[in-house]
Amino acid sequence: MLRLENISSFIHTSLSNHLSETSVLLLEMTIIALAAITLFALLGLILVLMERKVSAWIQIRLGPNRVGPKGIFQTAADTLKLVLKEGFVPDGADKFLYKLAPFVVMIIAMILLAPIAFAKNFAIWDLNIGVFFITAISSVSVIGILMAGWASNNQYSLLGAMRSGAQIISYEISAGMAILSIVVLTGSLQISDIVASQSNGWWLFKGHIPALIAFVIYIIAVTAETNRAPFDMAEAESELTGGFHTEYAGMRFALFFLAEYINIFIVCAIGATLFLGGWMPFHIGNWEAFNHIMDYIPSSIWFLSKTFFLIFVIMWFRWTFPRLRIDQLLQLEWKYLLPISLFNLLLITLIAIKGWHF
Amino acid sequence: MITFLKQYFKDIYQAISSLLKGMKLTGYYFTHHKEIITQQYPDNKSTLVLPERFRGEVVMLHDENNEHACTGCSACELACPNGTIKIINKFEVNAEGKKKKAIDAFVYHLELCTMCNLCIVACPTDAIKMAQTFEHSVFDRSLLTKQLNKPNSKLREGVE
Numbered sequence A: 001m002l003r004l005e006n007i008s009s010f011i012h013t014s015l016s017n018h019l020s021e022t023s024v025l026l027l028e029m030t031i032i033a034l035a036a037i038t039l040f041a042l043l044g045l046i047l048v049l050m051e052r053k054v055s056a057w058i059q060i061r062l063g064p065n066r067v068g069p070k071g072i073f074q075t076a077a078d079t080l081k082l083v084l085k086e087g088f089v090p091d092g093a094d095k096f097l098y099k100l101a102p103f104v105v106m107i108i109a110m111i112l113l114a115p116i117a118f119a120k121n122f123a124i125w126d127l128n129i130g131v132f133f134i135t136a137i138s139s140v141s142v143i144g145i146l147m148a149g150w151a152s153n154n155q156y157s158l159l160g161a162m163r164s165g166a167q168i169i170s171y172e173i174s175a176g177m178a179i180l181s182i183v184v185l186t187g188s189l190q191i192s193d194i195v196a197s198q199s200n201g202w203w204l205f206k207g208h209i210p211a212l213i214a215f216v217i218y219i220i221a222v223t224a225e226t227n228r229a230p231f232d233m234a235e236a237e238s239e240l241t242g243g244f245h246t247e248y249a250g251m252r253f254a255l256f257f258l259a260e261y262i263n264i265f266i267v268c269a270i271g272a273t274l275f276l277g278g279w280m281p282f283h284i285g286n287w288e289a290f291n292h293i294m295d296y297i298p299s300s301i302w303f304l305s306k307t308f309f310l311i312f313v314i315m316w317f318r319w320t321f322p323r324l325r326i327d328q329l330l331q332l333e334w335k336y337l338l339p340i341s342l343f344n345l346l347l348i349t350l351i352a353i354k355g356w357h358f
Numbered sequence B: 001m002i003t004f005l006k007q008y009f010k011d012i013y014q015a016i017s018s019l020l021k022g023m024k025l026t027g028y029y030f031t032h033h034k035e036i037i038t039q040q041y042p043d044n045k046s047t048l049v050l051p052e053r054f055r056g057e058v059v060m061l062h063d064e065n066n067e068h069a070c071t072g073c074s075a076c077e078l079a080c081p082n083g084t085i086k087i088i089n090k091f092e093v094n095a096e097g098k099k100k101k102a103i104d105a106f107v108y109h110l111e112l113c114t115m116c117n118l119c120i121v122a123c124p125t126d127a128i129k130m131a132q133t134f135e136h137s138v139f140d141r142s143l144l145t146k147q148l149n150k151p152n153s154k155l156r157e158g159v160e
């Protein structure tokens, strides 16, 4: 059967046969970069279309249905429009930072891809501090947003960026706590170890109610971290006319827009890895026949379907829940999520020490 | 302290349950596409069914004898908040040789109308009503100023 790990090892061996080690490394890095960019472009097209369809159906509308069969080429047409638009830099802007900001946001999203296991034995860089790496890098993305807000020289942008700073820094804590609870259960920071520890059941089910609470907190916190409604303080179309990207147009705006969706994909991929077993197939206890059928589905399909399920849940949130004010937003974090997640972490530690989980 | 904790957990419970209620409804809409209310307008022009209370423009009702029920009382003109209606009256001499007020022109400015329905409610004889037409775009604004009573139409017998 065609497996992603076979493809990657085939590329590696065939390259090593002909080239020196350094050039193999360089070539492979180029391939990975190209693959990542392709993945981003594809994800952008798919997720934006998915968002528009999901929002339409939730709001009893039809959604895009003119460009191509059932409107599937709508996002491609939109992208074409954005590419053709003039890349406009406002007069009073800090030109250098203004142009740099979208790339910072994008590159951070790209770095975050590294430790994610897309399929069995298929990750760009399965480093031993994978989870730590993710939490560390993801907090840098706020710099890109602050940069955009500051460089635009616009009150709305600056306000949006500042809000986003406050928001990401606050919610990072509870997201970190939720991630930490799985790390406590697994006893490892490496993504492959975390996935392997779920071979007999996903942590969401194995860790009793505290794991469920951690999962819910994780979903809430990452929704806030990716600046999505109901926590879209940074953009706040209704108050800040677009927040930190008010002044952006054309392809630079498209990069921010894309980064939002890429970030959703990444946080959902991490959520799926930590709580839903990553690429691990769904197994039920001793049902050998059932488990065997489940094993037959390729691991990449498992990973992607779990990730897309979480993405759908986050979209569902967006089109259902009312927006929060900035003070309510911070109140939710500091008065509710943080104490609960701290207490929850304590419970999980107890479970892990006593070995009460399955 | 205890009451505080009670309130704290009650708040959480209420928040979660009300959010779940919302998600249940939107989840229902997401999975039941028959609820979709979008009309694919130019495509379904032949089968388009408008809601009963849709208001497109004010029309005057005429029967087969080219008679209407408008007495020219101007109640609609007074009711209209935008000055959309202008009633121009004339005096007719009837069979007994008496002068009688009758409508000459019911001028209706569709371009000013907000479809508020107040004129229809105000009319004591139900002479006008809202029609369901909606394709009103024209190339000349003057085409939107209409005379609602048809030429040579008369007041129906017995309507005061």
Ligand code: SF4
Pocket: B058, B079, B080, B081, B082, B083, B084, B085, B112, B113, B114, B115, B116, B117, B118, B119, B120
């Ligand atoms: S519907 Fe309202 S605005 Fe239009 S003519 Fe009647 S009263 Fe005036």
Ligand code: SF4
Pocket: B069, B070, B071, B072, B073, B074, B075, B076, B077, B087, B122, B123, B124, B125, B126, B127, B128
């Ligand atoms: S339409 Fe009705 S309210 Fe208006 S002038 Fe005629 S009778 Fe009076």
